Amino acid sequence: MAKAQEGDKVKVHYKGTLADGHQFDSSEGREPLEFVLGSGMVIPGFDEGVTGMQIGEKKTILIPSEQAYGPANEELIIKFERAEIPADIPLEVGGTLNMHQEGSGQVIPVVIREVTDAHVILDANHELAGKDLTFELELVSIG
Incomplete structure:
Protein backbone atom coordinates (compact mmCIF):
# COMPACT_ATOMS: atom_id res chain seq x y z
CA MET A 1 0.00 0.00 0.00
CA ALA A 2 1.26 3.49 -0.87
CA LYS A 3 2.72 5.73 1.79
CA ALA A 4 2.36 9.52 1.76
CA GLN A 5 5.53 11.25 0.64
CA GLU A 6 6.76 14.74 -0.21
CA GLY A 7 4.92 16.18 -3.23
CA ASP A 8 1.77 14.08 -2.67
CA LYS A 9 -1.59 15.82 -2.35
CA VAL A 10 -3.13 14.36 0.78
CA LYS A 11 -6.40 14.67 2.70
CA VAL A 12 -6.27 14.34 6.48
CA HIS A 13 -8.83 14.41 9.27
CA TYR A 14 -7.33 15.82 12.46
CA LYS A 15 -7.96 16.99 15.99
CA GLY A 16 -5.50 19.38 17.63
CA THR A 17 -5.16 19.71 21.40
CA LEU A 18 -2.86 21.46 23.87
CA ALA A 19 -1.02 19.84 26.80
CA ASP A 20 -3.99 20.61 29.10
CA GLY A 21 -6.36 18.75 26.75
CA HIS A 22 -7.98 21.92 25.34
CA GLN A 23 -9.02 21.31 21.72
CA PHE A 24 -7.97 24.27 19.54
CA ASP A 25 -8.99 22.91 16.13
CA SER A 26 -10.57 19.92 14.43
CA SER A 27 -11.80 18.84 11.01
CA GLU A 28 -14.77 17.05 12.62
CA GLY A 29 -17.96 17.88 10.74
CA ARG A 30 -15.94 19.40 7.87
CA GLU A 31 -14.11 18.20 4.81
CA PRO A 32 -10.66 16.78 5.58
CA LEU A 33 -7.70 19.15 5.33
CA GLU A 34 -6.14 18.94 1.86
CA PHE A 35 -2.54 19.97 1.26
CA VAL A 36 0.64 19.03 -0.61
CA LEU A 37 3.24 17.36 1.61
CA GLY A 38 6.44 19.38 1.88
CA SER A 39 4.98 22.51 0.26
CA GLY A 40 4.92 24.64 3.41
CA MET A 41 1.10 24.78 3.44
CA VAL A 42 1.03 23.41 7.01
CA ILE A 43 3.38 23.67 10.00
CA PRO A 44 6.55 21.56 9.63
CA GLY A 45 5.69 19.08 12.37
CA PHE A 46 2.31 18.35 10.77
CA ASP A 47 4.02 17.65 7.42
CA GLU A 48 6.47 15.31 9.13
CA GLY A 49 3.69 13.53 11.02
CA VAL A 50 1.72 12.72 7.87
CA THR A 51 4.77 11.65 5.84
CA GLY A 52 4.91 7.85 5.66
CA MET A 53 1.27 7.29 6.63
CA GLN A 54 -0.95 4.92 4.62
CA ILE A 55 -4.58 5.57 3.66
CA GLY A 56 -6.84 4.73 6.60
CA GLU A 57 -3.97 4.87 9.11
CA LYS A 58 -4.57 6.75 12.35
CA LYS A 59 -1.94 8.03 14.75
CA THR A 60 -1.27 10.66 17.39
CA ILE A 61 1.73 12.97 17.10
CA LEU A 62 3.27 15.53 19.45
CA ILE A 63 4.67 18.61 17.75
CA PRO A 64 7.04 20.74 19.86
CA SER A 65 6.52 24.49 19.56
CA GLU A 66 9.70 24.80 17.46
CA GLN A 67 8.08 22.61 14.76
CA ALA A 68 4.70 24.37 15.11
CA TYR A 69 4.35 28.17 15.48
CA GLY A 70 7.72 28.75 17.13
CA PRO A 71 8.46 30.31 20.48
CA ALA A 72 6.56 33.36 21.68
CA ASN A 73 8.46 36.52 20.69
CA ALA A 124 0.72 40.03 18.54
CA ASN A 125 2.15 36.49 18.74
CA HIS A 126 0.21 33.70 17.04
CA GLU A 127 -2.18 32.27 19.64
CA LEU A 128 -0.34 28.91 19.51
CA ALA A 129 3.21 30.35 19.65
CA GLY A 130 5.28 28.76 22.40
CA LYS A 131 2.90 25.82 22.75
CA ASP A 132 3.49 22.13 22.06
CA LEU A 133 0.65 20.66 20.00
CA THR A 134 -0.85 17.17 19.90
CA PHE A 135 -2.68 16.01 16.78
CA GLU A 136 -4.78 12.92 16.23
CA LEU A 137 -4.43 12.20 12.50
CA GLU A 138 -6.23 10.00 10.00
CA LEU A 139 -4.97 9.87 6.41
CA VAL A 140 -8.06 9.84 4.17
CA SER A 141 -6.47 9.92 0.71
CA ILE A 142 -3.31 10.33 -1.33
CA GLY A 143 -3.71 11.72 -4.79
Whole structure:
Protein backbone atom coordinates (compact mmCIF):
# COMPACT_ATOMS: atom_id res chain seq x y z
CA MET A 1 0.00 0.00 0.00
CA ALA A 2 1.26 3.49 -0.87
CA LYS A 3 2.72 5.73 1.79
CA ALA A 4 2.36 9.52 1.76
CA GLN A 5 5.53 11.25 0.64
CA GLU A 6 6.76 14.74 -0.21
CA GLY A 7 4.92 16.18 -3.23
CA ASP A 8 1.77 14.08 -2.67
CA LYS A 9 -1.59 15.82 -2.35
CA VAL A 10 -3.13 14.36 0.78
CA LYS A 11 -6.40 14.67 2.70
CA VAL A 12 -6.27 14.34 6.48
CA HIS A 13 -8.83 14.41 9.27
CA TYR A 14 -7.33 15.82 12.46
CA LYS A 15 -7.96 16.99 15.99
CA GLY A 16 -5.50 19.38 17.63
CA THR A 17 -5.16 19.71 21.40
CA LEU A 18 -2.86 21.46 23.87
CA ALA A 19 -1.02 19.84 26.80
CA ASP A 20 -3.99 20.61 29.10
CA GLY A 21 -6.36 18.75 26.75
CA HIS A 22 -7.98 21.92 25.34
CA GLN A 23 -9.02 21.31 21.72
CA PHE A 24 -7.97 24.27 19.54
CA ASP A 25 -8.99 22.91 16.13
CA SER A 26 -10.57 19.92 14.43
CA SER A 27 -11.80 18.84 11.01
CA GLU A 28 -14.77 17.05 12.62
CA GLY A 29 -17.96 17.88 10.74
CA ARG A 30 -15.94 19.40 7.87
CA GLU A 31 -14.11 18.20 4.81
CA PRO A 32 -10.66 16.78 5.58
CA LEU A 33 -7.70 19.15 5.33
CA GLU A 34 -6.14 18.94 1.86
CA PHE A 35 -2.54 19.97 1.26
CA VAL A 36 0.64 19.03 -0.61
CA LEU A 37 3.24 17.36 1.61
CA GLY A 38 6.44 19.38 1.88
CA SER A 39 4.98 22.51 0.26
CA GLY A 40 4.92 24.64 3.41
CA MET A 41 1.10 24.78 3.44
CA VAL A 42 1.03 23.41 7.01
CA ILE A 43 3.38 23.67 10.00
CA PRO A 44 6.55 21.56 9.63
CA GLY A 45 5.69 19.08 12.37
CA PHE A 46 2.31 18.35 10.77
CA ASP A 47 4.02 17.65 7.42
CA GLU A 48 6.47 15.31 9.13
CA GLY A 49 3.69 13.53 11.02
CA VAL A 50 1.72 12.72 7.87
CA THR A 51 4.77 11.65 5.84
CA GLY A 52 4.91 7.85 5.66
CA MET A 53 1.27 7.29 6.63
CA GLN A 54 -0.95 4.92 4.62
CA ILE A 55 -4.58 5.57 3.66
CA GLY A 56 -6.84 4.73 6.60
CA GLU A 57 -3.97 4.87 9.11
CA LYS A 58 -4.57 6.75 12.35
CA LYS A 59 -1.94 8.03 14.75
CA THR A 60 -1.27 10.66 17.39
CA ILE A 61 1.73 12.97 17.10
CA LEU A 62 3.27 15.53 19.45
CA ILE A 63 4.67 18.61 17.75
CA PRO A 64 7.04 20.74 19.86
CA SER A 65 6.52 24.49 19.56
CA GLU A 66 9.70 24.80 17.46
CA GLN A 67 8.08 22.61 14.76
CA ALA A 68 4.70 24.37 15.11
CA TYR A 69 4.35 28.17 15.48
CA GLY A 70 7.72 28.75 17.13
CA PRO A 71 8.46 30.31 20.48
CA ALA A 72 6.56 33.36 21.68
CA ASN A 73 8.46 36.52 20.69
CA GLU A 74 8.72 39.03 23.54
CA GLU A 75 9.11 41.84 20.97
CA LEU A 76 5.52 41.19 19.86
CA ILE A 77 4.17 41.96 23.34
CA ILE A 78 3.49 45.70 23.29
CA LYS A 79 2.65 48.05 26.15
CA PHE A 80 0.49 51.09 25.33
CA GLU A 81 -0.56 53.99 27.50
CA ARG A 82 -4.29 53.57 28.22
CA ALA A 83 -4.91 57.09 26.89
CA GLU A 84 -3.57 56.05 23.44
CA ILE A 85 -6.53 53.72 22.90
CA PRO A 86 -9.90 55.37 22.23
CA ALA A 87 -12.30 55.07 25.17
CA ASP A 88 -15.04 53.58 22.97
CA ILE A 89 -12.96 50.46 22.22
CA PRO A 90 -13.89 47.71 24.70
CA LEU A 91 -10.83 46.32 26.47
CA GLU A 92 -11.30 42.94 28.11
CA VAL A 93 -8.42 40.60 28.98
CA GLY A 94 -8.43 37.70 26.52
CA GLY A 95 -10.30 39.73 23.91
CA THR A 96 -8.85 40.58 20.52
CA LEU A 97 -8.26 43.77 18.60
CA ASN A 98 -7.00 44.46 15.11
CA MET A 99 -3.96 46.72 14.76
CA HIS A 100 -2.86 48.26 11.48
CA GLN A 101 0.84 47.94 10.71
CA GLU A 102 2.42 51.29 10.02
CA GLY A 103 3.44 51.71 6.39
CA SER A 104 1.80 48.59 4.91
CA GLY A 105 -1.59 48.99 6.59
CA GLN A 106 -1.62 45.22 7.12
CA VAL A 107 -4.13 44.13 9.77
CA ILE A 108 -2.58 42.25 12.69
CA PRO A 109 -4.82 40.54 15.26
CA VAL A 110 -3.64 41.08 18.84
CA VAL A 111 -4.81 39.61 22.15
CA ILE A 112 -5.40 41.86 25.16
CA ARG A 113 -3.18 40.47 27.95
CA GLU A 114 -3.52 43.15 30.63
CA VAL A 115 -5.62 46.28 31.24
CA THR A 116 -5.02 48.84 33.99
CA ASP A 117 -5.96 52.50 34.38
CA ALA A 118 -2.47 53.43 33.16
CA HIS A 119 -1.67 50.93 30.40
CA VAL A 120 -2.79 48.10 28.12
CA ILE A 121 -0.57 45.17 27.11
CA LEU A 122 -1.26 43.63 23.69
CA ASP A 123 0.23 40.41 22.31
CA ALA A 124 0.72 40.03 18.54
CA ASN A 125 2.15 36.49 18.74
CA HIS A 126 0.21 33.70 17.04
CA GLU A 127 -2.18 32.27 19.64
CA LEU A 128 -0.34 28.91 19.51
CA ALA A 129 3.21 30.35 19.65
CA GLY A 130 5.28 28.76 22.40
CA LYS A 131 2.90 25.82 22.75
CA ASP A 132 3.49 22.13 22.06
CA LEU A 133 0.65 20.66 20.00
CA THR A 134 -0.85 17.17 19.90
CA PHE A 135 -2.68 16.01 16.78
CA GLU A 136 -4.78 12.92 16.23
CA LEU A 137 -4.43 12.20 12.50
CA GLU A 138 -6.23 10.00 10.00
CA LEU A 139 -4.97 9.87 6.41
CA VAL A 140 -8.06 9.84 4.17
CA SER A 141 -6.47 9.92 0.71
CA ILE A 142 -3.31 10.33 -1.33
CA GLY A 143 -3.71 11.72 -4.79
